[in-house]
Amino acid sequence: MEHVGYVANKDDLLKRLRRAEGQVRGIQRMVEDDTYCIDVLTQVSAATKALETVALALLDDHLAHCVAEAAAAGGPVAEEKLREASAAITRLVR
Numbered sequence: 001m002e003h004v005g006y007v008a009n010k011d012d013l014l015k016r017l018r019r020a021e022g023q024v025r026g027i028q029r030m031v032e033d034d035t036y037c038i039d040v041l042t043q044v045s046a047a048t049k050a051l052e053t054v055a056l057a058l059l060d061d062h063l064a065h066c067v068a069e070a071a072a073a074g075g076p077v078a079e080e081k082l083r084e085a086s087a088a089i090t091r092l093v094r
Contacts, residue, residue, distance in 0.1 A: 005065030006058055016054050023047040055092055062088070 006013060024047050030040045063085060070081035 005061035009057060009061060013054055013057060016050060016057075020047055020050040020054070023050060052092070059085070059088060059092065 023043060027040060027043045027047060030043060067078075067081045067085050070078040
């Protein structure tokens, strides 16, 4: 199995993901309970930010490890890792 760049931050990422999961479940309950729209939207925004934080941490780790190692090696692997990173950034900002 290939070593992943986020291995050092895995526990923190899992903690953040569990928190986001709890937020999403809370949003489900709010909708089930017919909570006021703005209050639901506020919680959706918080859950979105929590997931964005995870995504940015993963991207940072990917750039610092996977892309940096591939760039040092050069060649087609480096080009592919750069394309992957660029595509990931594009997905995040959409």
